[in-house]
Amino acid sequence: MTNNGAGAATAPSDLQIVISSGSGSSTTHLIKPKDSSLHKKYTFFVRVEASGGSFGWFGPYSLDVGCTPSSVSFVDNPEYITSVLLNVGDDVTDTYIFKAPTASRSWCIIMKNEIVNPDGTPWTSSN
Numbered sequence: 864m865t866n867n868g869a870g871a872a873t874a875p876s877d878l879q880i881v882i883s884s885g886s887g888s889s890t891t892h893l894i895k896p897k898d899s900s901l902h903k904k905y906t907f908f909v910r911v912e913a914s915g916g917s918f919g920w921f922g923p924y925s926l927d928v929g930c931t932p933s934s935v936s937f938v939d940n941p942e943y944i945t946s947v948l949l950n951v952g953d954d955v956t957d958t959y960i961f962k963a964p965t966a967s968r969s970w971c972i973i974m975k976n977e978i979v980n981p982d983g984t985p986w987t988s989s990n
Contacts, residue, residue, distance in 0.1 A: 878905055878926070894926070902929030930971035937964040937973075 879897050896905060908922035927934035939945075940962035947958050963973055978986040 877903075878907060896926070896928050899928060902931055904928075904931045904933055930966070930968060934968070935971050936967045938967075939964055 877897055878894050894907075896903065905926040905928065906923050907926070908920055909924070910918055910920050912918040925933075943962035944959070949955065949958070961976065963976060966973060980986050
């Protein structure tokens with residue numbers, strides 16, 4: 864987003880200015896993505912220019928929209944039991960019932976859970 868010193872501002876092509884108020888050094892801008900359904904991290908700078916041609920740059924600033932890798936973390940479900948002691952011959956039915964982890968942002972729906980090897984490759988029963 865840029866400010867030309869007179870209160871007018873422009874935003875990068877995928878961001879838009881929603882509200883501009885005030886003028887000169889008291890100008891405020893609210894920016895948001897043009898498409899808020901995208902899970903995306905926007906990085907932008909602000910360039911301020913004063914009469915006479917002097918200017919300054921501020922930023923970078925980040926706007927995380929949705930469930931981006933830099934804005935969401937996951938933690939184990941506290942109900943998931945990770946260690947079970949069994950004796951030889953014990954019934955193993957329902958020994959490990961995977962309880963989905965919890966996302967740090969409640970609106971980030973977990974879409975997939977899969978068992979993988981430590982290197983991230985798909986796990987098979989022969990591994």
